[in-house]
Amino acid sequence: MAFLGVKELLKLQEAKKVIEPFNPQRVKNGAYELSLGKEVYLTDSKTGKVETLDENSNRQVDLNPGQFALLLTKEKVSIPKDRIAFISIKAGEKLKGLVNVSGFHVDPGFNDHLLFSVYNAGPSTIVLNTGEPYFPIWFAEMKPELSEEEAYNDNNDHFKKLDHIPPKYIEFLKRGELTSPKALLDKITSVEQTLSEKIIKSDEKKERNDWLYKILIGLLIAIALKVGWDWVAYDRGFADGRKSKESTQEVITEMRKTLTDKVIVQKIDSILANEIKNDTIKKAK
Numbered sequence: 018m019a020f021l022g023v024k025e026l027l028k029l030q031e032a033k034k035v036i037e038p039f040n041p042q043r044v045k046n047g048a049y050e051l052s053l054g055k056e057v058y059l060t061d062s063k064t065g066k067v068e069t070l071d072e073n074s075n076r077q078v079d080l081n082p083g084q085f086a087l088l089l090t091k092e093k094v095s096i097p098k099d100r101i102a103f104i105s106i107k108a109g110e111k112l113k114g115l116v117n118v119s120g121f122h123v124d125p126g127f128n129d130h131l132l133f134s135v136y137n138a139g140p141s142t143i144v145l146n147t148g149e150p151y152f153p154i155w156f157a158e159m160k161p162e163l164s165e166e167e168a169y170n171d172n173n174d175h176f177k178k179l180d181h182i183p184p185k186y187i188e189f190l191k192r193g194e195l196t197s198p199k200a201l202l203d204k205i206t207s208v209e210q211t212l213s214e215k216i217i218k219s220d221e222k223k224e225r226n227d228w229l230y231k232i233l234i235g236l237l238i239a240i241a242l243k244v245g246w247d248w249v250a251y252d253r254g255f256a257d258g259r260k261s262k263e264s265t266q267e268v269i270t271e272m273r274k275t276l277t278d279k280v281i282v283q284k285i286d287s288i289l290a291n292e293i294k295n296d297t298i299k300k301a302k
């Protein structure tokens with residue numbers, strides 16, 4: 018099996034129009050460089066629909082890290098039954114992390130746009146522009162030439178159906194969220210951020226509560242001290258009061274006793290004086 022060189026490729030193009038539209042300047046190193054066409058589907062599309070590009074205002078498509086995309090080529094390729102083609106993605110894009118998920122060959126008899134499925138395995142957004150060359154294609158001989166039945170025909174799935182990106186693939190890719198490493202990292206980062214915000218808030222709340230508890234405990238201690246102090250003062254006052262009452266009572270009792278003694282002495286004195294007086298009167302008689 019021989020691959021076609023530049024002259025053979027140009028001859029084939031001249032004879033069979035294998036690539037349409039064709040630009041001779043796109044023949045590089047024995048390959049023809051196919052370009053991105055007008056339709057793209059991104060798995061993180063906001064609308065969930067195919068994006069339609071044009072060569073003027075809406076040329077660019079951003080393929081985010083961890084996202085998958087379907088890219089339709091601008092050119093149609095028509096592979097003769099005595100040829101087979103091999104396709105790839107240019108290293109310039111692959112080195113950014115773009116992975117060619119879809120196949121590597123185009124069957125003899127295939128006649129349509131090509132649909133590439135790609136994955137951004139890199140850490141940065143890969144920007145693609147419509148009309149730009151990304152997909153090299155090489156032609157090789159197929160010997161002997163395939164028959165109508167042996168070649169790509171209407172029993173095959175993609176036979177003349179790739180004017181647009183088939184909705185069945187979009188429906189398939191839309192099912193559920195794409196759990197790419199980047200999407201997971203984003204989720205982990207977001208959970209981490211929410212969690213650390215919550216921890217900071219709860220720490221602040223704890224600190225606030227700690228202060229409140231400290232103030233409350235301080236207040237309770239102050240109130241307890243005051244009550245205790247008042248209680249001791251009251252107790253002491255009560256004891257002092259009782260003591261002074263008892264002293265007063267003692268003084269009063271003493272005074273009463275002294276007064277009683279004095280009255281008795283006075284009474285005795287008076288009785289004695291009267292006795293002496295009566296005796297004196299009697300004697301005088």
Ligand SMILES: Nc1ccn([C@H]2C[C@H](O)[C@@H](COP(=O)(O)OP(=O)(O)OP(=O)(O)O)O2)c(=O)n1
Nearest residue numbers: 119120122123124127130131132133173174175
């Ligand atoms: N990135 C690619 C790879 C291939 N093809 C086209 C060219 C192939 O000739 C055709 C069929 O490829 P396969 O035989 O690998 O695919 P299937 O067997 O799944 O589909 P079909 O039933 O169409 O053969 O699809 C394409 O459009 N884009």
